Amino acid sequence: MSKLRVAVLGAQGRIGSEAVRAVEAADDMELVAGLGRGDKLETLVEAGAEVVVELTNPGAVMGNLDFCVRHGIHAVVGTTGWTDERLAQLRTSLAASPGAGVLIAPNFSIGAVLTMRFAQQAARFFESAEIVELHHPKKADAPSGTAARTAQLIAGARAEAGCAPQPDATTTALDGARGADVDGIPVHSVRLRGLLAHQEVLLGGEGETLTIRHDSLHHSSFMPGILLGVRRVVNTPGLTVGLENFLDLG
Numbered sequence: 642m643s644k645l646r647v648a649v650l651g652a653q654g655r656i657g658s659e660a661v662r663a664v665e666a667a668d669d670m671e672l673v674a675g676l677g678r679g680d681k682l683e684t685l686v687e688a689g690a691e692v693v694v695e696l697t698n699p700g701a702v703m704g705n706l707d708f709c710v711r712h713g714i715h716a717v718v719g720t721t722g723w724t725d726e727r728l729a730q731l732r733t734s735l736a737a738s739p740g741a742g743v744l745i746a747p748n749f750s751i752g753a754v755l756t757m758r759f760a761q762q763a764a765r766f767f768e769s770a771e772i773v774e775l776h777h778p779k780k781a782d783a784p785s786g787t788a789a790r791t792a793q794l795i796a797g798a799r800a801e802a803g804c805a806p807q808p809d810a811t812t813t814a815l816d817g818a819r820g821a822d823v824d825g826i827p828v829h830s831v832r833l834r835g836l837l838a839h840q841e842v843l844l845g846g847e848g849e850t851l852t853i854r855h856d857s858l859h860h861s862s863f864m865p866g867i868l869l870g871v872r873r874v875v876n877t878p879g880l881t882v883g884l885e886n887f888l889d890l891g
């Protein structure tokens with residue numbers, strides 16, 4: 642069986658360097674390129690890359706994906722900073738290259754994906770829902786892509802169930818004291834030396850609370866999800882948002 646030809650963009654970065662090692666260690670994959678800032682994207686075509694793993698930054702990801710999609714190269718994307726406008730732009734370029742598949746995964750770790758699913762399931766049973774995400778201080782974006790996605794899923798589940806707005810008597814507050822508002826869900830971002838990637842979903846009802854917490858303690862936590870994404874994206878044309886779509890969660 643021929644090996645999948647995989648390239649990594651952001652290959653010298655924190656997660657990118659771990660992804661390079663994971664692809665090299667996978668029996669069914671061959672690392673054909675590892676590119677950093679300033680390297681020519683044409684290298685991807687010259688190297689015959691079938692799938693690109695995109696792990697750069699929000700300023701670079703759109704141009705990189707535009708190139709990949711135009712050249713029929715599939716992409717597995719971990720880079721954060723996604724907005725509805727960016728997703729719409731990507732869908733437009735995918736429409737012109739119908740064979741290409743792109744997976745955008747706000748989080749590749751299985752535990753984080755399950756946290757999102759459990760939070761979505763629990764959200765309608767509680768009056769209050771807030772998110773605290775905690776990351777290393779070199780992270781560029783806040784809130785994290787995972788927290789933003791979790792908030793959207795919680796808000797969607799609450800709207801579908803016809804939940805009332807959350808109770809909150811705050812009338813005066815310092816800027817930021819109540820966190821960022823993502824679809825009505827407060828999201829609080831902590832940046833602390835010593836941490837990697839952590840999230841708590843706090844749910845509250847009359848006389849009880851439920852806390853769903855996930856901790857990524859090492860970048861290795863993201864690797865099984867990246868490899869799964871690479872294997873599945875080649876047979877999944879168009880845009881897929883969320884690794885849960887490849888996990889058969891039911």
Ligand SMILES: NC(=O)C1=CN([C@@H]2O[C@H](COP(=O)(O)OP(=O)(O)OC[C@H]3O[C@@H](n4cnc5c(N)ncnc54)[C@H](OP(=O)(O)O)[C@@H]3O)[C@@H](O)[C@H]2O)C=CC1
Nearest residue numbers: 651653654655656677678697701719720721746747748749
């Ligand atoms: N979905 C998930 O599960 C995860 C997602 N992430 C996300 O992945 C992204 C990267 O995170 P992290 O590794 O911590 O960040 P880093 O800054 O450590 O890595 C990013 C790398 O990309 C390089 N780079 C910048 N621009 C380009 C470009 N145009 N082409 C190729 N390479 C480029 C950077 O180079 P230079 O240093 O010169 O700028 C750097 O080496 C972030 O958006 C983060 O949120 C992270 C972990 C898990």
Ligand SMILES: O=C(O)C1=N[C@H](C(=O)O)C[C@H](O)C1
Nearest residue numbers: 721747748780785786787838
């Ligand atoms: O920058 C990181 O480190 C991470 N970024 C992703 C996010 O923004 O959710 C995934 C994970 O939290 C690690």
